[in-house]
Amino acid sequence: MILKLDKLSLSFGGIQALNGVSFEIKEGELFSLIGPNGAGKTSVINAICSFYKPTKGEIYFKDKLLNPLKPYNITALGVSRTFQNTELFAGMSVLDNIKLGSHNRLKASTLSGMFHLPWAKKEEREEEKYLREEILKRLGLDEVRNRFVGTLPYGLQKRVDLGRALASRPELLILDEPVAGMNNDESRDMVECLLHFKKAWNLTILLVEHDMEVVMSISDRIVVMNFGQKIAEGTPQEIQNNEQVITIYLGKQYEKDVS
């Protein structure tokens, strides 16, 4: 078990965003979280990453309780995430965005890094080479590595977001709607990249996504949420045949696709 949510509740003033949500993610799994708008999917992610403090319940990452941690403590444990509304460093280059992703990996960071002592430099050079070879080239970002992220088209920004999350070498990668707003080709490329990294890096993935074609084709297991509660859990097959899920979510989703 790599991640465990135990009866998680979260409220904002009067709004109950999460209400007793429990699920477990196994190592190496591609686990999807779906549900209508406002169901609480992003809130789950923000709770895991300690951006939101749950009002009740516990979150464990590999038996470590995450509740008391600060957002900046989470990455070092091996958890990283992307954002639904890409939160990039718009005024910085693609390479700098990715480098900052690997921020917590550079041991020789502060003092020796500041004065560029030889060993810090070597470590940094090796890290940069790795980031370029293994992440930027894979994501097709190497040619634009010196461009400001804010000037890139949306599809590429989504990739930078993914690359930056990968740069910290997570064990658990959390993705909040990675293919939202992409056309079919872009979406297919993105999924291909995801599957490559999952396999090559042995990642566990928690995926939040509205594109049911993508979700159903790549997920190992799925949890469905509605109004802050878990209403179903199972394999893609089971979820697609679940009457309740069809009524409140998949049915609507299907109508949207047809129209």
Place this chain on the structure above:
Amino acid sequence: MLLLQFILIGISIGSVYALIALGTVLIYKATRVINFAQGELVMIGAFIGYTSLVSWGLPIFIALPVTLLLSGVIGYLAERFVLRRIAHGPLISVIMVTLGLSIFLKGGVTGVWGTSMYSFPKIFPESTINLLGIKLPQVYFWSMVVAVIIFVLFVFFFKYTDLGLAMRGVADNQKAAASLGVNVFSVVGLSWVFSGIVAALGGILLANISLLNINMSDVGLKAFPVVILGGFDSLLGAVIGGLVIGVIESVAGGYLATIVSGAIDQVVAFAILLIILLIKPQGLFGTKEVERL
């Protein structure tokens, strides 16, 4: 020849303005807060410098690091115990807090050092230096040199160090920086430390150019035309803004003061400020519009 002399003096004074404005910009970039206590940090830095040189009798090469260290600590304490408590409050409240901080610091200085004039021990030779055929007092020349060194250090720091990268990240997007493992509070604290240090350097230079007294904090007001000219979020803007304001002030003071009676040089910077705000509210080099008060 006279014009060249005014320009050179303007560039020197402008370098000091740029240093002071740099502190304002560092804090603004990290937190979007306009620090109204910057001038007090300058004055306190100068007083600490005076105390370590005169009262403690330390030689300059020890007194300087001690002064910069203590000034950095004051910057840090201001952030840690005052600003951080209200960091997520409404912007206007945060800015009011910096105003309160400035009054508090000024009161503290009055308590410790009083309101009389101090003559700062000259740390540069009192001779002149020949620059482009102009005889310039050494202190002016060294002010430029110090400012250049500091800016080169900062550019280097932001461009090539991991910590500098993290600071740029916090300036750009705090939420993203936190999610990548950057301790945002440490970075914000560090920008206050830097701000306290550059302010102290500015204060020591100013005290060498003129006298030291509680009213030195008024120079903090000069930082506003400078950063508004340069843009609140641009380091280069602070440099250019500082130089432009310094030169205009010096030239205007030199030529106009004889025609228009009164301290025209004191007003010029704010006249420029008004004109710029009318034409380009985000400053000449700023990228984002500054939040309106």
